Amino acid sequence: MKAIVCQMCGSREIVQQNGMLVCQSCGTRYYDDTRQTRKDNQKFCIYCGEAINADCVVCPKCGRQVQELKAQQPTFVFYQPPANQTPVSQQVNVSVNTGTPKDKWVALLLCVFLGYFGAHKFYEGNSNLGILYLFTFGLFGFGWIIDIFQILSKPNPYYV
Numbered sequence: 001m002k003a004i005v006c007q008m009c010g011s012r013e014i015v016q017q018n019g020m021l022v023c024q025s026c027g028t029r030y031y032d033d034t035r036q037t038r039k040d041n042q043k044f045c046i047y048c049g050e051a052i053n054a055d056c057v058v059c060p061k062c063g064r065q066v067q068e069l070k071a072q073q074p075t076f077v078f079y080q081p082p083a084n085q086t087p088v089s090q091q092v093n094v095s096v097n098t099g100t101p102k103d104k105w106v107a108l109l110l111c112v113f114l115g116y117f118g119a120h121k122f123y124e125g126n127s128n129l130g131i132l133y134l135f136t137f138g139l140f141g142f143g144w145i146i147d148i149f150q151i152l153s154k155p156n157p158y159y160v
Contacts, residue, residue, distance in 0.1 A: 005044050005045065005046050005047070005048075005049045006023035006025065006026060006028055006044065008023065008026050008028045008044075009023060009025050009026040009028070009044075010044040010049045010050075010051060011023055011024070011025035011026065011049075012049060013025055041053065041054045041055075042054055043056075043066075045059040045061065045062060045064070045066050046066055047059065047062050047064045047066070048061055048062040048064075050062070052066070057069060098159065099159040099160050100125070100159065100160060101157040101158070101159055102123065102124055102157060102158055102159070102160050103156065103157055104151060104154050104155070104156035104157065104158060105156065106123065107120050107123055107124065107151050107154075108120075108148070108151045108152065110123050111144070111147050111148055111151055112148060115133070115138050115144040115147060115148070116133070116137045116138040116141075116144055117133065117134050117137075117138075118130035118131065118132070118133025118134045118138065120147060120151070121133055124160045125160055126160070
């Protein structure tokens with residue numbers, strides 16, 4: 001049987017009287033193994049008798065656990081939609097693609113054959129760049145070559 005130490009005075013003279021434990025030094029009574037703590041923020045280790053802070057869970061002298069850890073309940077915040085709103089799981093998915101779909105192969109053919117004149121830019125609806133390609137012959141050929149590789153890397157259909 002482990003030695004019980006009084007948490008009020010630190011004495012090891014705990015005896016059983018009339019079905020309860022009583023400290024013979026200070027008279028503290030323990031009901032159902034519930035120990036009282038001192039009022040001045042101090043208690044005693046139940047194993048070594050050392051005076052420790054009342055908030056201690058582990059005795060700094062002997063290293064043994066003197067009280068159970070307090071389980072902290074996690075706080076979760078759940079979103080509750082208003083009664084007149086459809087829950088998110090029942091809503092219909094909306095496509096993220098905005099703009100008009102363009103066929104990759106049509107744009108590639110226009111770029112290869114009429115890219116110097118900016119036909120693929122007019123097809124995409126970018127008429128300002130189309131006019132620039134028209135007057136600079138596809139940005140002097142460099143823009144036309146770059147656009148061929150860019151169009152090849154796009155998905156079919158792509159959105160502009």
